[in-house]
Amino acid sequence: MGKLVTEMLKGTLEGIVLAILSGRPAYGYEITAWLREQGFSDIAEGTIYALLVRIEQRGLVDVEKVPSEKGPPRKVYSLNDQGREYLEEFWRTWSFLADRLEQLRKGGK
Amino acid sequence: MGKLVTEMLKGTLEGIVLAILSGRPAYGYEITAWLREQGFSDIAEGTIYALLVRIEQRGLVDVEKVPSEKGPPRKVYSLNDQGREYLEEFWRTWSFLADRLEQLRKGGK
DNA sequence: TCAGCTACTTCGTGTCGCTAGCTACCGGTA
DNA sequence: TACCGGTAGCTAGCGACACGAAGTAGCTGA
Numbered sequence: 001m002g003k004l005v006t007e008m009l010k011g012t013l014e015g016i017v018l019a020i021l022s023g024r025p026a027y028g029y030e031i032t033a034w035l036r037e038q039g040f041s042d043i044a045e046g047t048i049y050a051l052l053v054r055i056e057q058r059g060l061v062d063v064e065k066v067p068s069e070k071g072p073p074r075k076v077y078s079l080n081d082q083g084r085e086y087l088e089e090f091w092r093t094w095s096f097l098a099d100r101l102e103q104l105r106k107g108g109k
Numbered sequence: 110m111g112k113l114v115t116e117m118l119k120g121t122l123e124g125i126v127l128a129i130l131s132g133r134p135a136y137g138y139e140i141t142a143w144l145r146e147q148g149f150s151d152i153a154e155g156t157i158y159a160l161l162v163r164i165e166q167r168g169l170v171d172v173e174k175v176p177s178e179k180g181p182p183r184k185v186y187s188l189n190d191q192g193r194e195y196l197e198e199f200w201r202t203w204s205f206l207a208d209r210l211e212q213l214r215k216g217g218k
Numbered sequence: 219t220c221a222g223c224t225a226c227t228t229c230g231t232g233t234c235g236c237t238a239g240c241t242a243c244c245g246g247t248a
Numbered sequence: 249t250a251c252c253g254g255t256a257g258c259t260a261g262c263g264a265c266a267c268g269a270a271g272t273a274g275c276t277g278a
Contacts, residue, residue, distance in 0.1 A: 004202045007120025007264070010234050011113065012206065019213040029256050038209060047235050049257060054234090071255035072243050091214060093113045097121065098207055100147060104128040105200060116233070119265050138225050153267050158226060160265085180224035181274050 005040075013043075015090040017051055018079060021061060022087055025078035028052055052077060060086050114149075122152075124199040126160055127188060130170060131196055134187035137161055161186060169195050 020031060032048045052075070055061050060083035066074045079087065129140060141157045161184070164170050169192035173185045188196065 003264085004120065004199060005206065006235060007123075008202060008206055010119040010265080011116025012210070013235075014116075016210065016213060019210075023216060027256080039205065040209075042236090044236050044238095045257085046237080046239095046259080050235080050259085053258085068243085068255070070244055072241090072257065074256065090113060093117060094210060096148065097114065097117055098210075100149075101121070101125065101128075101203060101207075104125060107132060112233085115266060119234075122266075136225080151267085153269095154226085155228080155268075155270095156266050159228090162227090163265090177224070177274085179275050181226065181272090183225070 006042075009040075009043075012094070013047070014051060014055065015087065015094060017048070018055065018060065018083060018087045018090065021077055021079040022084065025064075025076050027066075027074040027076045029074070055083070058086075059083075115151075118152075121203070122156070123160060123164065124196065124203060126157070127164065127169065127192060127196045127199065130186055130188040131193065134173075134185050136175075136183040136185045138183070164192070167195075168192075 016035075017031060020026060020034070026034075028045075028049050031052075032043065032045050035043050035048075052061075056063055056077070060080065061077045062080050064076045064078070066076050068074050125144075126140060129135060129143070135143075137154075137158050140161075141152065141154050144152050144157075161170075165172055165186070169189065170186045171189050173187070175183045175185050177183050
């Protein structure tokens with residue numbers, strides 16, 4: 001993947017992370033690893049941490065510091081009510097966009 | 110729509126415009142109007158023109174200046190072979206993203 | 219004459235992901 | 249003991265992109 005996906009991730013990566021957190025609490029390192037497994041081969045570590053800080057400051061997640069057996073303590077994030085609401089708004093916006101795109105793809109060729 | 114869609118448009122708006130041009134040649138004012146009809150209520154005019162300049166400089170489109178009955182001459186853009194190739198690459202990237210998102214939406218709740 | 223539509227251009231701003239670095243804790247190995 | 253690699257988080261500077269606001273210019277009709 002290249003620059004194309006990088007640009008597309010702007011705005012969607014946030015929703016992706018919130019969607020992950022809606023399933024289960026998680027910490028940054030874990031999320032990064034999971035994303036890489038899913039094929040987002042070149043998502044930068046720093047990006048995830050910065051994103052987590054952002055959504056924390058917006059009050060979309062709760063944070064708990066949990067000691068790790070191997071390494072420094074983990075910051076475990078979990079989606080709160082406000083975050084869940086925001087996630088739904090995200091899905092609405094995403095559906096809107098995806099619908100237009102799908103129509104364009106069909107009509108365009 | 111608000112800031113959410115603005116961020117999501119980064120990277121995708123380019124593909125949207127290219128997809129439009131793959132159906133038929135068009136000029137900026139026309140594209141803006143069409144997008145607004147489609148529900149992209151707050152796409153800024155300046156954004157489209159800047160985008161068109163960008164894809165022209167990358168050699169994805171051919172340009173022809175056509176006089177208008179009412180107003181200054183139109184710059185009509187049409188997708189060339191390079192643009193068509195790029196559009197396919199865009200669709201591949203988009204599919205990848207959309208697939209992950211769809212999976213997340215299903216699994217997440 | 220001047221408002222209003224058509225059509226394109228440009229500049230400054232904010233957001234976001236990337237790059238590239240850093241700190242710090244732990245285990246195993248040379 | 250010294251060092252490396254894996255785990256875990258943080259930060260500063262950068263480039264790309266959409267937005268907002270303003271401007272230029274051509275045409276029509278009141």
